[in-house]
Amino acid sequence: MxxxxxxxxxxxxxxxxxxxxxxxxxxxxxxxxxxxxxxxxxxxxxxxxxxxxxxxxxxxxxxxxxxxxxxxxxxxxxxxxxxxxxxxxxxxxxxxxxxxxxxxxxxxxxxKKNNPAIDILRKIWSKKRENGLRKFKQYQYDKYEKVEFDLNTIDSALMKKKIFKGLEFVFQDLDTSRITGKTYLPIFLNETFSKVYGDNTTNVEKEDLLGNKNSGFENNQAIIAFVEDLYQDYDVYDNYLKFFDKSFTSPLSKTGIDTYNYVLRDSAFIDNKWCYNITYYPRRKNELTFKGDFWVNDSTYAIKNINLEVTKSANINWVKEIYIEQDFEVVSDSVFLLKRDYMLTDFSLRKKEESKGVYGKRTTVYNDYRFNIPKPKEFYRVKSNEYDPLVLNRDSIFWQNNRLEALNKDEKGVYQLLDTLKTVPKFKSFYNIVSILGSGYVEIDKWNVDLGDIYSVFGYNDAEGVRLRGGARTYFGQNDPWRLEGYMAYGFMDKKVKHGFSAKWLLDKKSRLIISGGNRRDVEQLGLSLTSTNDVLGRSIASSSVLTVGSNDRLTNINLSTFNLEVEPLTNFRVRVGSSLRTLSSALPEAFNLNYIDPESPTGISSEVKQFDVSTMIVYTPGKRTIGYGVERRSINDTYSTLLLNYTRGFEGFLESDFDYSKLQFSYSQPWQLGGFGRLMSTVEVGKTFGEVPLSLLNVVPGNQTLFTIYNTFPNLDFYEFVTDTYTSLHLEHNFNGRLFSRIPLIRKLNLREFVGLRGVWGELSQENMALSAPTNIPLQAPNKKIYYEYSVGVGNILKFFRIDFNFRGNYFENPDARRFSVTGEFGFHF
Incomplete structure (x- = not known):
């Protein structure tokens, strides 16, 4: 979900x-x-x-x-x-x-000049490395966190709606927000208790989760992942604070002077410490900013208390309000340490004051700080099993001893409320509908099977015509040690049945040793990625697009069998060794063929390739966070980089394999958060094939003839327009998050977002490989004379869910039917 x-x-x-x-x-x-x-x-x-x-x-x-x-x-x-x-x-x-x-x-x-508030702000900058946890070589502390979701703006009209008929009992206990004054009903609560260890000399930190409890959704990994991703840690001293995929300028930022107005409002004793009170508010509307105030000590210039409230004009969707409070306690007379962090978010479809929505509230309490207790390096390398069953099943005595802030009456009632709701058929129906839409699968609990996914049921392409697909997977729980999954499909034009089947088994949880295999016989649009795929269940969007640009007739029949071993010896460092046996042929041979010269064929030409490969892949994803300890895990962030190294060796003669060759590929993807200027996504990829291979085993520069914006493809290239055996490519896409449009008075209220993109590829194709595939009925060309490039500009957040890109071809206009310009788009829900 x-x-x-x-x-x-x-x-x-x-x-x-x-x-x-x-x-x-x-x-x-x-x-x-x-x-x-x-x-x-x-x-x-x-x-x-x-x-x-x-x-x-x-x-x-x-x-x-x-x-x-x-x-x-x-x-x-x-x-x-x-x-x-x-x-x-x-x-x-x-x-x-x-x-x-x-x-x-x-x-x-x-x-900005002669402003005492800004003079104090500069002293905060100079002292921030000397405050808090940074003053010590090592640190450790206890951390208790509770996340609550509430239905807000409850009134008599809402209670009488038909949707709540039979659920009236949920309104028996209502509360009022101390921030907004709105009536709300608590409906979900998640609690965690952990111990955090850190070493400032080596800049490492480790968090051991000792307990996790939530109201009725212990086995729903999607909800747990949502909570983890929604509320990530932040430091108000940082220049930018990230919430909901957006970077907000911190009022303590060094760029704050150009973003906020500051006023020295008051001074007073707080906990026997003389402090200044500074109020701040944004200089411009529609930017990702806060308003509020903070109290700062007059000698250490450490923050004693700070309030941050996101302005309603900020360019963020589905969020009406964000309010943050942080309180710091004084230790040893001069050290200010975070004691309590409170964050309230008002999620709503609209930003109007009377609109109803959902509160998301996170309260984090810190206690038992200890310092300068060194730990060996191995201590930080060993990752605790975050979702051990014991962690999810702590008894009431554990929570009584480790809740650093007691639950109030309404929070205690959430657990009982959800236990009751799960027995109400109407509630279960609501839950099932949303779960199906979110996951794409229909849960059949009594069989421990999920049917789906529902979004792949219908498709269309030039080879199959109308296509219907149905599938299923085993699902006993979120941490299943093994999983079976498969599908069957039928094309009404070619009147053929297709299928895919996959099995995977987690042999060792500690090293995450996984054995997997499967078989797939289907029609696919190959060449949408320079790095070849061995996915026996996936399907590209180009293979089922109802609307395409030009003829989408370069489709391939694929019969793929795989067997893989994967291990994770270090956190986020995976090694996979596998083998594959592929049979490839054209799905529409009259329009597009994969013929190659074959002296052993009676005609001297073969139209089908059968190939056995062994590959070794190393994937490193520093900073990636996942949950779960079963065979399938869920990623809960998207801020990590990905480094991939893949070596493939083809063996001629083994299992009737046709070619002997080697292929080496490397790619590096990195998101860059450029503060208030938005987010840049970059990908670099290089590769080379050693040996003579036909078209079906070469690297096709990924064109895109669909109307959808697909990252890492070239929207002004047709499928198979460029083919290489040696290549280097670069993709850059930057999202300004509305920073430019927010400065234009006539359109700033639309909260539009700007995108720019630049893509380029250079490659070569040897004469030997061109001669081997000479009988093909498409021109074989590589972008070797000069780098092929494209650029694009786009506008996103149109009506909050639509993005449109205008793509321009930079060169190679002489190619047959070269497309100089294209328009692509995408639908999606983004904060």
Whole structure:
């Protein structure tokens, strides 16, 4: 289940103890909203600032009787609070008729020079390496985390909807958010307890997960992966903070001066430490920024407390609000260490105030800090088994002893609520529908089988015509040590049955020794990747595209059998040794053939290749994070690089194999987070084939005749337009995440995102290989005269889910039917 479907599931499936709550709007004497006005309880350090629409909400566990509202150029106003809860307040500020006194208020653009707040900010930069965990050679601490999802904006109209008929009992206990003031219903809770160890001298860190508990979804790996991916650790001292695949400029960043306005608002003692209070807010709208304030110590310049709230105009989808609080405790009189981290996210289909959605709340508590206890290097190399069954089945005594923050009444009720809901047929139906849409499989629990995937049922191509496919896989649980999977398909034009079958078995969990094999007999569009695939179940989008550019008739019949051994001796370092036996022939020989010269054939020409290969592949993915300990694991991040080295050896004569050759290939893919300028994806690939082989065993430069944007392909090349035995390619694609459009007033509200791409390939094809494949009815050409290149510009986030790219061919216009320009697109849900 992907992250968006999980949120929609939370939406569909589904007093206050604070002493003072206020909410409303600040306006001027003409009724216009006053953004970024200062709102705080009198004689306290508890406050907030209004958003772009002048709205505010503030809550405290302490009882206050007066609210103070101020803004530069207006008279400060004190409002008596007649009740503990005061909503829908309308605070009108009058234009100031006298000079400001000692009260510091703010608004509009703030100066960069002679600004005491920025002077303090510079001292924070210079001292940040001396604060917190960085002061020590080694460190360790306990970490408790709870993640909760709540259905929010509950009202009587929602409770009476038909979708909740039979589920009315879930509304018996409601609560109110101290951040937004909205009523919500807790419906999911996940708890973890772990010990963290780190060494600053070698820059390594290790986290041992000792306990994990969630409300009713222990065996749903997709939900666990969603929670892990959604809430990753961050450091407010970093220049950029990553949330939901986006990089937000930190208010403590060295680039913050150009991004935020800073104002020194107050100073006071906090925990016997004199601290300054600085308020900040963005200089421009629609950028990935925060507003809020922080308290900083006057001697160490360490952060004591910080609040961050994402502005509503920020270019991010499906998220209405993000609010973060971090509190630091003082240890040994001068060391400030993170004590509590709270993050609230309001997921919603729309950003309107009244729209309903789902709260995602993460609370992380840190305790028992210890320092300068060295550990051997081997300690950090050995990875703990994060999802050991014992970790998932800790008893109540374990949680009583290790919860660093007790559950409140509503959080305790989540476990009982989900146990009850799982017995309600209507809830189970909702859950099953969303699970099917997310995973693509229909679960048949009594058989321990999943049917699917449903997204491959229908297809079309020039060889098969209309194609129907059905498949299934074994599934006892997320950590199955073995798995069987297969499919059958039928083409109504060629009237042939196709199939694919795969089996894999995890022999050793510690080294992740896996044995696998399978067979596939199907029709495929080869040449969509320079690195050949041995996947017996996969299918390229080009093989089933209903709409294509030009004739899509260069399809291949493939009969592939594989056998592989894979091991992971070190974390994220995999070695796979395997063998394959392939039989390849054209699926449409009248339009496209794979003929080659064969002296042993009666006609001197053969149209089918039978080839046995042995390959060794090494894959290194530093930084990759996965969950699960079964034969199949799930990746929970996409920020890691991938280095791949593959050596293939073909043996002539063995199992009637036709050719003797060697092939060496290397690729390196790396995502680059360029701070506030977006994300760059890069891939470099090189390869060479030694020996004489026909077209079906050469490296085809991956063209793309579909209407879909496919990374690592050339959208202005036809299939098989360039063929090589030696090649080097480069792909660059940069997503600016709306940084440029946010500066254009007329279109900034559309939250569009800019893409640019550059692709190039150089290659050679020997005369021997060209002569061997001479009878083919397509021209054999390599981009050896000059580097073939393309470039593209694109616009994404159109209506929040569509992207369109305009692709331009750079050269080789003399090729037959060369396409100078193409338009491709993709659908998808992205934050």
């Amino acid at each position: 992907n992250r968006f479907l999980f949120l929609f599931f939370m939406f569909f499936c589904v007093v206050a103890l604070s002493q003072t709550k206020v909410g409303g709007a600040v306006v001027d004497e003409f009724g216009e909203p006053v953004p970024f006005a200062d709102v705080l309880f009198k004689n306290s350090t508890e406050g907030t600032i209004t958003d772009e629409n002048g709205s505010f909400y503030l809550e405290s566990d302490t009882t206050y009787e007066v609210l103070v509202v101020s803004f530069m150029g207006y008279e400060t106003k004190e409002i008596e609070l007649p009740n503990r809860v005061n909503y829908k307040m309308r605070v009108e500020l009058l234009e100031s008729s006298q000079q400001l006194g000692e009260v510091v208020v703010f608004g509009g653009k703030q100066p």
